[in-house]
Amino acid sequence: MSHSHPRWRQAKKILTWLFFIAVAVLLVVYAQKVDWGDVWNVVRNYNRTAFFSAIGLVIVSYLLYGCYDLLGRAYCGHKLAKRQVMLVSFICYAFNLTLSTWVGGIGMRYRLYARLGLPGATITRIFSLSITTNWLGYILLGGIIFTFGGSTAS
Template identity: 40%
Template sequence: MKHRRPWVARAKRVAFIAFLCGVTWLLWRAAQSIDWREVVATLRNLEPHTLAIALALTAASFLLYTGYDLAARRYAGHDVPTLRVMWISFIAYTFALNIGAAVGGAGFRLRMYAREGVPLGRITRVIGFCVATNWIGYFLLAGALFASGAIVPPPDFPIHVFGLGSGAGMRVLGVVLLAIAAAYLIACHVTHGRVFHVRGHHFRFPSVRLALLQLAMATTNWTLMGLVVACFLPQVGDATVIAALLLAAVASAIAHIPAGIGVAEAVFIALLGHRVPAPQLIGALLAYRACYYLAPLAAATLAYAALEFRRRPTSTPASVAKQ
């Protein structure tokens, strides 16, 4: 396919370069207008109880995320103990946030589940299930928020592709995302039990009950992430902050920049800069990163070291649980 359509690859590269140029321009424009002394002052003025609430929401989010791997255990059919699965999930999620999904989420899961004796085929099913859970929940929550008009881009919003610079365009996008989430549930109902083969790989959709669990976990988790940011932006409505975070998450995923550093800030300033001074936005996002990225990273690093140095399992799990 690549040889037949070389223009597709070139178009993707051009689009990616254009996207990076747009983000760079947004960052440059924002950096010129930010008083960094105000950023520092914003961080110093944070109340201890605000940080405590943000850390509690972070802990709830990471605990909920371990449910992805627990549900994936049922889907993939391995029997790694529950506590071990939760630690693997926590470590993989944390490193995925900080260094990227390919190395963090996939790479760490491959290594840690392999050490537990899980076959490669089942590990890939776990990874695929967790990725699908994360994004199908994103589609549902983002679709609901965008379609409801929770966020309306300012008049000078720099991105007007497909009408996304307008409230009407965001509502249309929301409806499309909701349709994707609904299509996933329909596919789970219609094709459950059927195995699909694609380029040497095979997969099947989960049951509707498991799909509903995916949606419930992921939408709640994305909401918790947004509420962590909202703790530091009390002057903005929670729904608006969550919607802005969802847009920033996609931009960060496209940019492939570790932890989305700079990208999320550019999106927040572009969307909310007309309502909140840029120094306060930067300060809020720095506090968010400290709570949601750096604090878990310190814990995950210690947890991973403990797992690496423990004795290897002496036997390979043999039982295969069916969904």
């Protein structure tokens, strides 16, 4: 078993580099298919108020999502720095939005927090609090919308 361990480590490094090379190649291939003149025209003529409002909402969204992990930090009592917790939550939120909850919300959070030295039970508590807080927020927002005029039916 000890003889296969260095080989497995080397194979993981090679596979990781192959993955990043494949991503770079795909980005170049797809970037060549884009009509960048049309993209520039759309960006230049885009409604600036809508554009900057969207950027503001994205920033607020990431900060709010990061606060869930800060609540988890306070709840669990672990000693990771707040900036580390926010960085982990930002990365996980980005992966969550693009690759699903299983990859971003769970898998990435376990990987990053474990690398920072947190035990699995603490990570589970952080994730559970985060997902619960997130869904309670959705329920509250839905209740407010339905209560105060979200319906157009008469």
